[in-house]
Amino acid sequence: MARRGLRSETGVSLPGRAPFARPASARSTLCARSTLIAFCALSAGCFYLDDINQRPAIEIFRRTTTAIERGSTVTVSAIVRDPDSGSVSLSWAGYACAATLDACDDTPIAESSAIDFELEVPRRTAADQSVQHLRVTLVAQDDRGAAALVPQRLDLDVVNAAPQITALQTVGRGFVVGRALELRAQRSDADDPLSSVVLTWEVFPPVGSTRPPLRALPSADPSVEAKELIPDVTGAWEIKVTATDPSGATGTLQRTLVVTGDSPPCLTSLSPPAAAPLFLDELRRFSVLVVEDDLDPYPAVTAPSPGAASFAWSLRAPSRGPARLPLTGVGGTGVELDPAAFSPGEVVELRVEVADREPRTLPCADGDATCSLTGNACAQRQTWRLEVR
Amino acid sequence: MKPRSSTSDRALVRGAALLWSLGLGLALAACAGDMSDSTPPTCAVNVTYSPDPASPSATQPIRAVANVSDYQGIARYKWRVVRDEAEVPFAAADPDVSSIEFLAATPGVYRVELRVDSASSCPTYAGDVNVLPAGAVARAYRLRITPPPGSASTGPQDQRVQLFGGVDYAIPSRALLTAEVRARQVSSGGAPVAAYLRFSPASGEGLFTEVSAGADGRMDPRLTPGDYQVVVVPQGAQAPYRIARWTAAASAAEAAIDGPPGAVASGTVRDPDDAPLPGARVSMKVDGLPATFAVTGADGSFTMRVSGGSTAELTVVPPPGLGLPRLVGSLPVAVAREPLDLRYQGFSRRDVGGVQLRRQGAIAPAGRVTFVGELPSAGILNAGRFLRGEVFITATAGADGRLPATPLPQAALTAVLEPRAGELAALPLDTTAPPPADLEAAAMERVTGTVRTSAAVAAPGAVVELIPRGALAAAGAPATSVVVGGGGAFSAPVAPGGEYRAAISDPQRRGTSQLVDVPASRALGVVSLGRGWRITSKLTSLSASPPRAISVELYCVECSAAQQQRPLSAAVTDESGAFSLLVPDELP
Numbered sequence: 001m002a003r004r005g006l007r008s009e010t011g012v013s014l015p016g017r018a019p020f021a022r023p024a025s026a027r028s029t030l031c032a033r034s035t036l037i038a039f040c041a042l043s044a045g046c047f048y049l050d051d052i053n054q055r056p057a058i059e060i061f062r063r064t065t066t067a068i069e070r071g072s073t074v075t076v077s078a079i080v081r082d083p084d085s086g087s088v089s090l091s092w093a094g095y096a097c098a099a100t101l102d103a104c105d106d107t108p109i110a111e112s113s114a115i116d117f118e119l120e121v122p123r124r125t126a127a128d129q130s131v132q133h134l135r136v137t138l139v140a141q142d143d144r145g146a147a148a149l150v151p152q153r154l155d156l157d158v159v160n161a162a163p164q165i166t167a168l169q170t171v172g173r174g175f176v177v178g179r180a181l182e183l184r185a186q187r188s189d190a191d192d193p194l195s196s197v198v199l200t201w202e203v204f205p206p207v208g209s210t211r212p213p214l215r216a217l218p219s220a221d222p223s224v225e226a227k228e229l230i231p232d233v234t235g236a237w238e239i240k241v242t243a244t245d246p247s248g249a250t251g252t253l254q255r256t257l258v259v260t261g262d263s264p265p266c267l268t269s270l271s272p273p274a275a276a277p278l279f280l281d282e283l284r285r286f287s288v289l290v291v292e293d294d295l296d297p298y299p300a301v302t303a304p305s306p307g308a309a310s311f312a313w314s315l316r317a318p319s320r321g322p323a324r325l326p327l328t329g330v331g332g333t334g335v336e337l338d339p340a341a342f343s344p345g346e347v348v349e350l351r352v353e354v355a356d357r358e359p360r361t362l363p364c365a366d367g368d369a370t371c372s373l374t375g376n377a378c379a380q381r382q383t384w385r386l387e388v389r
Numbered sequence: 390m391k392p393r394s395s396t397s398d399r400a401l402v403r404g405a406a407l408l409w410s411l412g413l414g415l416a417l418a419a420c421a422g423d424m425s426d427s428t429p430p431t432c433a434v435n436v437t438y439s440p441d442p443a444s445p446s447a448t449q450p451i452r453a454v455a456n457v458s459d460y461q462g463i464a465r466y467k468w469r470v471v472r473d474e475a476e477v478p479f480a481a482a483d484p485d486v487s488s489i490e491f492l493a494a495t496p497g498v499y500r501v502e503l504r505v506d507s508a509s510s511c512p513t514y515a516g517d518v519n520v521l522p523a524g525a526v527a528r529a530y531r532l533r534i535t536p537p538p539g540s541a542s543t544g545p546q547d548q549r550v551q552l553f554g555g556v557d558y559a560i561p562s563r564a565l566l567t568a569e570v571r572a573r574q575v576s577s578g579g580a581p582v583a584a585y586l587r588f589s590p591a592s593g594e595g596l597f598t599e600v601s602a603g604a605d606g607r608m609d610p611r612l613t614p615g616d617y618q619v620v621v622v623p624q625g626a627q628a629p630y631r632i633a634r635w636t637a638a639a640s641a642a643e644a645a646i647d648g649p650p651g652a653v654a655s656g657t658v659r660d661p662d663d664a665p666l667p668g669a670r671v672s673m674k675v676d677g678l679p680a681t682f683a684v685t686g687a688d689g690s691f692t693m694r695v696s697g698g699s700t701a702e703l704t705v706v707p708p709p710g711l712g713l714p715r716l717v718g719s720l721p722v723a724v725a726r727e728p729l730d731l732r733y734q735g736f737s738r739r740d741v742g743g744v745q746l747r748r749q750g751a752i753a754p755a756g757r758v759t760f761v762g763e764l765p766s767a768g769i770l771n772a773g774r775f776l777r778g779e780v781f782i783t784a785t786a787g788a789d790g791r792l793p794a795t796p797l798p799q800a801a802l803t804a805v806l807e808p809r810a811g812e813l814a815a816l817p818l819d820t821t822a823p824p825p826a827d828l829e830a831a832a833m834e835r836v837t838g839t840v841r842t843s844a845a846v847a848a849p850g851a852v853v854e855l856i857p858r859g860a861l862a863a864a865g866a867p868a869t870s871v872v873v874g875g876g877g878a879f880s881a882p883v884a885p886g887g888e889y890r891a892a893i894s895d896p897q898r899r900g901t902s903q904l905v906d907v908p909a910s911r912a913l914g915v916v917s918l919g920r921g922w923r924i925t926s927k928l929t930s931l932s933a934s935p936p937r938a939i940s941v942e943l944y945c946v947e948c949s950a951a952q953q954q955r956p957l958s959a960a961v962t963d964e965s966g967a968f969s970l971l972v973p974d975e976l977p
Contacts, residue, residue: 220469220471268537268938269535269536269537269538269938269939269940271535271545271940272599273538273544273599275538276585276599276600276601277585277601278585278599278601279585279622279679281674281679281680285954285955289535289940289942289959289961290535290537290938290939290940290961292938297961298896298961299896299959299960299961300896300897308850308872308896313867319709319783320783321785325810326810327867328810328811328869329811329867329869329870329882330867330868330869330870331869331870331871331872332852332854332868332870335867335868336856336867336868338862338865340779340781340863341781341863341864341865342865343670343706344670344671344672344680344682344704344706345670345672345682345684387585389622389672389674389679389680389681389682
C-alpha cells in the first residue's frame with residue numbers, strides 16, 4: 001500500500017454532493033502543509049512520517065420512503081467518505097428477486113457508476129416470477145485501489161400494486177327494459193400486464209328479474225372489457241366489477257343503473273312537416289322520416305333493426321263522407337296522395353299514428369290533430385291538413 | 390408537418406427532476422413557472438394521406454402522416470387501421486412513428502385511428518381512406534337532411550355528393566346549417582295575405598321547402614342563405630304567383646315577398662242539356678303554379694284570378710250525383726282571360742242504380758264503388774276547343790247492397806269495388822251496354838314470393854309495398870305493405886283485376902330496393918335485393934345540441950323526374966351525428 005505524508009484531517013462527504021473529486025484549493029493547501037511538515041521533520045532530524053492510504057467508507061442512501069411497486073423507478077444514492085479525500089469510483093448493481101432474497105437473478109437488471117443509481121423495477125424476474133424484492137449492491141474503490149471494506153447492500157421490498165377499475169361506463173342513452181345496453185369496464189394495473197388482470201362481473205337486479213346473463217362483447221381496447229346486458233325489469237340494477245391480479249390483489253367499482261320502462265314512440269320528423277296547412281296540387285308522398293323510440297326506432301340506427309314501429313294511416317275527405325277512413329293495409333312509413341282523387345278546394349286530412357310493441361291507447365279526441373301520451377313534444381299522432389288544388 | 394421535437398423537453402424534465410432530488414429547490418422554482426403553466430392546452434390532431442383516394446395495390450402503400458399541434462411534453466403515437474372490423478397491419482414510416490404506411494390490396498373504406506399520448510389533452514383522431522376499385526365511376530347524388538322541427542337548424546337541406554360505384558365509400562362530414570333567414574312578410578298586390586309558400590333552389594335542383602303565412606302575412610321560412618324560386622299561393626281570391634329568383638340573405642331582415650293579384654278570368658259552365666251547372670268547381674293551373682279555383686253559382690257562372698303565363702290547365706269538377714265526368718284541357722292563358730263558355734257534350738249517361746254489390750256471392754251492404762275511366766271528348770270550350778273527360782264517380786250501396794241512382798257516362802269504365810274496408814276488386818264495366826244485375830267482388834288474390842338478400846339468403850323483415858296502378862290508382866286506392874316472414878316468403882292480398890307494382894325494400898339494409906311489376910299470375914317468384922354499397926358520413930353542427938335524430942335521405946340525380954322524388958335510401962343520425970346509407974349498384 002502506498003504511503004503518503006501525515007494528514008491532520010479527514011475528508012467529509014456531504015449528502016447529495018460528490019466527495020470523491022477533491023477540490024483543487026484543498027489539494028494545494030494539503031500539499032503545502034505536507035511539504036512544511038516534511039521540511040520541519042527533515043530539518044529537525046528527529047522523525048519521519050509517511051502518508052498511509054485508508055479505505056473509503058460508503059453507505060447507500062434511499063431517497064424516498066414510498067412503497068416500491070413493479071414498473072416504478074427507484075433511486076438510491078451513495079454516501080462516500082474517503083479518509084484520504086481521494087477520488088472514489090463507484091460500482092452499482094441492482095438485482096430482481098422473487099419471493100425471497102435467496103431467489104435473486106444472477107444478472108443485474110441495471111448497473112451504474114454514478115453517485116445516484118436509478119433503476120426501473122421489473123415486473124418479472126429472469127425466471128419469469130413476480131418480482132417481490134430488489135437487491136442493490138454498491139462497491140467503492142479509491143484512486144489508489146483501496147476498496148471499501150464491506151461492500152454495501154440494500155434490500156428493498158417490492159409491494160404489489162392492486163389493480164383498479166378506472167371506469168365503468170355504459171354506451172347509449174338511458175336504460176330501458178328489453179333494450180340491450182353495453183357496459184364497458186376499464187382496468188389498470190401499475191405492475192401487472194393487463195392480460196393477467198381478471199375481471200369478475202356481478203349483477204344485482206331488482207326483485208322479479210330472471211337474472212339475464214351478461215354476454216361478452218368484443219373490445220378493441222385491451223384495457224376494456226365489454227358486456228351486453230338486457231334488463232328484464234325496471235328498477236335499480238347494481239353492477240359490480242372486480243379486477244384481480246395474479247397476486248390476488250383486487251380492485252372494484254360499482255355502479256347503479258336505473259332501468260325504466262319502454263316509453264311511447266315519438267313521431268320526430270315528417271316529410272313534409274305537418275305543422276302548417278299544405279297544398280296538394282300534384283302527386284305527393286307523405287312520410288314518416290324519424291321515429292324515436294326505446295326499442296322500435298325508425299329507421300334503425302344500427303342494423304339489424306331491434307324492433308319495428310308500426311303505423312296506422314287514416315284519411316278524411318269531404319268528398320268521401322264525414323268519417324275518417326282508415327287506410328287498411330297501409331302499414332308503411334309513407335302514403336302517396338293524388339289531387340285527382342279529390343276535388344279542388346277540398347280540405348283533406350291525412351293522419352298517421354305510431355305504435356311500438358307496447359299496446360297503448362291514445363287519450364285524445366278524433367278531432368285533435370296531434371296527440372301525446374306524455375303531454376309533451378313527443379307526439380304519437382300527427383295530421384297533415386291539405387288543401388287540394 | 391412533423392410534430393415539434395420533444396427531445397429538449399424531455400431533457401428539461403429530467404434536469405428539473407435531478408435538481409429537485411439534489412435539494413436545489415430554488416433552481417427548480419426558477420424554471421417551474423415555465424413548466425407548470427396552468428392547464429395544458431388542448432392539442433389538435435389531424436392526419437393526411439397520400440394518395441387519397443387510393444387504388445388497390447399489393448405493393449404501393451398508403452402513407453398516413455400525423456399532424457399534431459399545440460401539445461406539450463413527449464408525444465407518443467398509437468395507430469390503428471381497420472377495414473370491415475378487421476385489423477390492417479401497418480409499419481412505422483418514421484422513427485417516432487408519427488407516420489405509418491399500410492397496404493390496401495382490397496377496395497373499401499380503411500379507417501385510421503390515431504391516439505396521441507402527451508402531457509396535453511389530445512383528442513383521438515379517426516378518419517377514412519377510400520380505396521376505389523379500378524374504373525370506379527363517380528355519380529352525382531343528392532342528400533336531403535331533415536332536422537327535427539324546433540331544432541336550431543334550418544328546415545330540410547339538400548347537399549349534392551359524388552359517390553363512386555362498386556365499393557363502400559366514406560364521404561367527408563357534412564355541416565348542418567343553422568337557420569339564418571327568419572321572419573318575413575308575404576303580400577299580394579301590396580297587401581299582406583295568408584298564403585302558402587314554396588321555396589325551391591333557384592338552381593332547379595333539390596326539393597322544396599314549404600311555409601305558411603298567417604293572416605298578417607308573417608312567416609318563418611327558416612332557409613339557408615341563397616337564391617330561391619318562390620311560389621306563393623294566397624288564400625282567397627288572389628292568384629298564385631311565382632318569383633323566379635329571390636335571395637334569402639341573413640342581412641335583409643325584413644325583405645318582403647310580393648306579387649301581382651292576377652287578372653280576372655270568368656265564364657259559365659253548362660250541363661249536357663245546356664242548362665247552367667251550379668256547384669261545379671273550376672280550377673286553373675298556370676305554368677305549373679298551383680291552381681286557383683272557383684265554384685259556379687246558380688247561373689253556372691264563375692270568377693277567379695289567374696296569374697300571368699303561357700299555358701293554363703283547366704279542370705271542371707262537377708257536383709256529385711249527375712253522372713258527369715271531370716273536364717280537363719289546356720288552353721293559352723290569353724284565352725283563359727276571355728269569357729269562358731264551358732259545355733258538357735258528346736256523351737250519354739246510363740244509370741246503374743239498383744245494381745247490387747256482392748262480395749263472394751253475398752250481398753255487400755254499405756259497400757263502396759268508384760267508377761273511373763276516360764272519355765276522349767266530354768266537353769267543349771268557347772265552341773272550338775274540346776275537353777277531355779275523366780270519370781271519377783263514387784257511390785255507396787245501401788243495406789241491401791244495391792246502389793242508389795248513379796248515372797254514369799257511357800264509356801268503357803272500371804268499377805273499383807270496396808265491399809268492406811281494406812278489400813278491393815277491379816271490374817271492367819261497359820256502360821254503353823245495359824248494366825249488369827250485380828257487381829261481384831271476388832276474393833282478394835294473394836301475391837306471393839320470396840325475398841332474398843343481395844347475398845342470396847332469405848331476408849325476413851324486408852318490406853313489400855304493393856303500389857296500385859291503372860284504374861286502382863285512379864280510384865285512389867292506397868299502397869299496402871307486408872313484412873316478409875321467416876324463410877323470406879311473403880303473401881300479400883291484392884285486388885282481383887287490379888294492376889300493381891311491388892317495391893321491395895329492407896330496413897335492415899341487406900340489399901337495395903327493387904321495383905317489379907306484379908304479373909297477372911300474382912307469383913313474383915324469388916326477388917333478390919339489389920347489391921348495394923354502404924356510404925358513411927357524419928353531420929356536424931355549429932349549435933350546442935348534437936346533430937342526432939336527423940333524417941338523411943339519398944336521392945338519385947341522374948334518373949327520371951319521378952325517381953328523383955323517391956329516396957333510394959334513408960337513415961337517421963346516431964348520438965354522434967354519424968349515419969350510414971346503402972347506395973344501389975344500379976340506378977332505378
